[in-house]
Amino acid sequence: MTGMTVIVKTVTRWTAALIFLYGAYVVAYGHLGPGGGFAGGVILACAYILITLAYGGEHALRVLPRAVASRLDSFGALAFLALALVGMVGGGLFFTNWLQQKWAGKAFHVFNGGIIPLANVAIAIKVCMSLFLVFFILSSVRMFGKDEQIDFRSKEVD
Amino acid sequence: MVTNLLIFLLLFMIIAAVAALQTKNLLSAVISVGAVGFGVSVAFLLLRAPDVAITQIAVEVLTLLLLIRATIWRGVRTVSGQREVFGSAVAVVLVLLILLLVLPVFSGLSFGVGPQMELASSHYLQQGLSETGSANIVTAVLLDYRAYDTLGEATVLFTAIIGALVLMRQQARKPLEE
Structure with missing residues (x-):
């Protein structure tokens, strides 16, 4: 997977950070405005995919190695489950919003909602990493090893 | 409009x-x-x-x-290959059949005005902010009232990525002998 032209690379250098910032905003303000963990996570994954398409697979793997993406994926899923289990300890039931019951913040403020913003962040990490991994796996098999390149431009299809 | x-x-x-x-x-x-x-x-x-x-x-x-x-x-x-006429016909007939069977159920539900719908939605709208602290009621429902569903959705995504990893890895590790 090679990169694209200089024009695409330059534009990507300027816009990828902005897309990432927008995704982070959608995640962080998911309990106040439209958006949330899933939508924000998809936008974050789109920023990574833009980098992958523009700069090629090697550069993308330098930005975010596959092992790190795999671990962050599992971390997001486990963090969401852990938030639910901590609710069992703090409030008695699975998914109890114990944080909100103990320290309720001001309504319409960012630091409010108990475990909801935390769960948003966990889901965003999970969704972003899984979608990036799905894209990477489906679009290139070179990551399995330098010597094991398979040409999917198969002969039977045409 | x-x-x-x-x-x-x-x-x-x-x-x-x-x-x-x-x-x-x-x-x-x-x-x-x-x-x-x-x-x-x-x-x-x-x-x-x-x-x-x-x-x-x-x-x-x-x-x-x-x-x-x-x-x-x-x-x-x-796209190559012939279109399957029989399969398409069976699919269309099945979809129409399901539509006919489902229509009475949906018309009996009376969205938005029925008592069973009104109870839950009005509770979410009136008590959502004070109970969960989330100004966005959709997020409140997704991550507090119906968090089980979100957990299930996250599990589905997790399983899908594991399946994709496993499938593609086999294909990459064992190249087909020609």
């Missing part, structure tokens, strides 16, 4: 879907599928559901990229 726009959008989406099915060129098909997704997103915006609209447009862009990257960039450009 909104109803007219929705009808226009529906017609646009139906035409795009038919075009996606009929065209032989894969790139045209993928772009037509993208047009359907865009129409769905605008329809959600018109129906005042910005949360779903944002998710829809983001997922649509990602799916489009995946489809283009996984098929067309690999040299698969056109």
Whole structure:
């Protein structure tokens, strides 16, 4: 997977950070405005995919190695489950919003909602990493090893 | 006004879907599928559901990229093979049958005005902010009242990525002998 032209690379250098910032905003303000963990996570994954398409697979793997993406994926899923289990300890039931019951913040403020913003962040990490991994796996098999390149431009299809 | 726009959008989406099915060129098909997704997103915006609209447009862009990257960039450009007439006919008949069976159920539900719907939705709207602290009631429902569903959705995504990893790894580790 090679990169694209200089024009695409330059534009990507300027816009990828902005897309990432927008995704982070959608995640962080998911309990106040439209958006949330899933939508924000998809936008974050789109920023990574833009980098992958523009700069090629090697550069993308330098930005975010596959092992790190795999671990962050599992971390997001486990963090969401852990938030639910901590609710069992703090409030008695699975998914109890114990944080909100103990320290309720001001309504319409960012630091409010108990475990909801935390769960948003966990889901965003999970969704972003899984979608990036799905894209990477489906679009290139070179990551399995330098010597094991398979040409999917198969002969039977045409 | 909104109803007219929705009808226009529906017609646009139906035409795009038919075009996606009929065209032989894969790139045209993928772009037509993208047009359907865009129409769905605008329809959600018109129906005042910005949360779903944002998710829809983001997922649509990602799916489009995946489809283009996984098929067309690999040299698969056109659809080949004969269309299955019998299979299509059976599918159409089954969908019509299910539609006929489901219609009485939906007309009996009386959305928005029935007592069983009113109870839950009015509780969420009135008590949501004070109970969960989340100003966005959609997020409050997703991550507090119905957090089990979100956990299930996260599990589905997790399972899907594990399946993709396993499948692609086998293909890459054991090249086919020719």
